[in-house]
Amino acid sequence: MSFTLAIVGRPNVGKSTLFNRLVGKRLALVDDQPGVTRDLREGAARLADLRFTVIDTAGLEEVTDDSLQGRMRRLTERAVDMADICLFMIDARVGITPSDLVFADILRKRSAHVILAANKAEGAAADAGVIEAYSLGLGEPIRMSAEHGEGLNDLYTHLMPLADQFAERAAEDAPDTDVTLDEDEGDMDAPIPMPTAKKPLQVAVVGRPNSGKSTLVNQILGEDRLLTGPEAGITRDAISLRIDWAGPEGDAVPMRIFDTAGMRKKAKVQEKLEKLSVGDGLRAVKFAEVVVVLLDAAIPFEQQDLRIADLAEREGRAVVVAVNKWDIEEDRQGKLKELKESFERLLPQLRGAPLITVSAKTGRGLDRLQAAIMRAYEVWNRRVTTAQLNRWLAGMVEAHPPPAPQGKRIKLRYMTQAKTRPPGFVVMCSHPDKVPESYSRYLVNGLRLDFDMPGAPIRLWMRGQN
Numbered sequence: 128m129s130f131t132l133a134i135v136g137r138p139n140v141g142k143s144t145l146f147n148r149l150v151g152k153r154l155a156l157v158d159d160q161p162g163v164t165r166d167l168r169e170g171a172a173r174l175a176d177l178r179f180t181v182i183d184t185a186g187l188e189e190v191t192d193d194s195l196q197g198r199m200r201r202l203t204e205r206a207v208d209m210a211d212i213c214l215f216m217i218d219a220r221v222g223i224t225p226s227d228l229v230f231a232d233i234l235r236k237r238s239a240h241v242i243l244a245a246n247k248a249e250g251a252a253a254d255a256g257v258i259e260a261y262s263l264g265l266g267e268p269i270r271m272s273a274e275h276g277e278g279l280n281d282l283y284t285h286l287m288p289l290a291d292q293f294a295e296r297a298a299e300d301a302p303d304t305d306v307t308l309d310e311d312e313g314d315m316d317a318p319i320p321m322p323t324a325k326k327p328l329q330v331a332v333v334g335r336p337n338s339g340k341s342t343l344v345n346q347i348l349g350e351d352r353l354l355t356g357p358e359a360g361i362t363r364d365a366i367s368l369r370i371d372w373a374g375p376e377g378d379a380v381p382m383r384i385f386d387t388a389g390m391r392k393k394a395k396v397q398e399k400l401e402k403l404s405v406g407d408g409l410r411a412v413k414f415a416e417v418v419v420v421l422l423d424a425a426i427p428f429e430q431q432d433l434r435i436a437d438l439a440e441r442e443g444r445a446v447v448v449a450v451n452k453w454d455i456e457e458d459r460q461g462k463l464k465e466l467k468e469s470f471e472r473l474l475p476q477l478r479g480a481p482l483i484t485v486s487a488k489t490g491r492g493l494d495r496l497q498a499a500i501m502r503a504y505e506v507w508n509r510r511v512t513t514a515q516l517n518r519w520l521a522g523m524v525e526a527h528p529p530p531a532p533q534g535k536r537i538k539l540r541y542m543t544q545a546k547t548r549p550p551g552f553v554v555m556c557s558h559p560d561k562v563p564e565s566y567s568r569y570l571v572n573g574l575r576l577d578f579d580m581p582g583a584p585i586r587l588w589m590r591g592q593n
């Protein structure tokens with residue numbers, strides 16, 4: 128299950144800082160292996176349950192553009208050729224520089240798998256740089272702060288499906304499998320990437336203890352595997368479980384379900400328990416594409432449930448709310464009305480997200496839950512064309528023009544979708560910092576309604592023209 132990751136990028140973007148974080152004290156293990164030159168450091172890295180080799184091209188002092196064409200290029204090419212996956216790092220505070228473009232070019236030509244990271248992204252000062260990074264055409268950048276340890280969860284999410292590919296490839300011993308990765312990010316007509324065995328849909332089931340998370344996962348599995356672990360998929364360090372969730376039509380959706388403390392307890396990995404942090408469920412959220420917040424119908428929307436649902440939204444995950452133990456509910460109609468009201472009132476940030484009633488015990492409602500998960504995933508991946516957006520924006524502005532703070536009218540000039548997963552939009556305007564929160568909300572709610580993206584954690588940025 129091992130692969131090699133090369134961290135590349137121009138000097139001073141933070142490569143060594145990330146390298147040191149991934150390697151910790153384990154550098155000594157491979158430091159003086161033959162073949163590892165002083166320019167390329169190699170270390171045994173660990174990220175959650177992943178173990179891999181990491182190569183760093185650091186150790187280069189700032190070079191002039193002349194030598195960049197020479198030594199730096201050769202060194203980077205060597206690292207790229209040695210690696211299965213390349214992490215291309217830019218400095219989000221500086222934005223894209225000409226030498227970044229040189230590296231991007233090397234990577235596009237030589238590397239099968241590139242992960243883009245916009246480093247030094249702690250704080251709002253880096254927002255513009257992160258958005259600029261999209262223009263490299265290397266997909267969605269991971270917002271990272273190597274120094275503060277932020278973005279490592281996203282890095283994990285990017286690495287894991289690839290790690291699985293390399294593991295499967297090694298297992299099959301096939302000479303050449305079709306390993307391609309989201310090169311279509313940014314393509315307007317790109318179809319929504321459907322989950323495959325190699326890239327299963329990443330789902331976290333979270334909720335307070337006893338809401339029924341283990342029962343639900345067992346019901347999906349159709350056997351008592353979770354309770355009887357550890358075994359397939361539940362190794363000592365496992366934090367996820369690979370399943371194929373059979374739908375009503377018989378088609379199974381490949382998924383990876385993230386472990387939470389409650390599930391782990393059932394897996395009898397007792398010795399690990401004391402090491403589990405309270406934030407275990409929170410971590411599962413960061414790794415997931417879709418988060419299922421599982422509530423107990425008898426005690427729904429408790430503080431803990433609200434906190435985790437809010438976190439999922441803030442992390443930009445697609446959210447599905449499932450209300451469990453519906454089998455013992457007597458006044459279903461009344462209860463459902465009450466639940467919907469509480470949902471609107473307590474989680475306005477998730478307006479329109481699906482609320483599904485289920486019984487993990489009997490299995491009722493699980494088909495609807497699966498459908499809701501798939502739909503939330505599709506919405507999360509949705510892309511709207513620039514032409515559609517600008518027609519829409521004109522209509523929105525006409526219906527309700529932005530205010531004129533201190534007599535200065537805010538002009539919304541142009542709008543485009545900068546990213547998916549979750550959908551993120553940039554509006555170019557005059558006085559971006561004067562656009563009130565309420566106006567942004569008006570636009571976000573409008574986007575959700577008019578482009579059929581209910582419950583999506585939509586991101587909207589106001590930008591001035593430079």
Ligand code: GDP
Pocket residue numbers: 137138139140141142143144145185186246247248249271272273274275
């Ligand atoms: P390298 O030349 O690409 O290996 O870069 P280094 O890892 O040596 O980092 C260059 C400088 O950036 C150092 O002063 C780091 O402390 C700093 N740095 C690295 N990561 C971050 C980060 O996430 N945020 C901030 N603000 N500084 C960082």
Ligand code: GDP
Pocket residue numbers: 334335336337338339340341342343389390451452453454455485486487488489
């Ligand atoms: P977890 O802590 O979230 O993993 O919760 P468990 O799956 O261990 O479930 C807690 C308790 O709720 C157990 O006694 C389950 O049998 C019960 N339970 C779970 N799902 C349902 C359900 O749909 N209906 C009923 N009646 N009980 C359930």
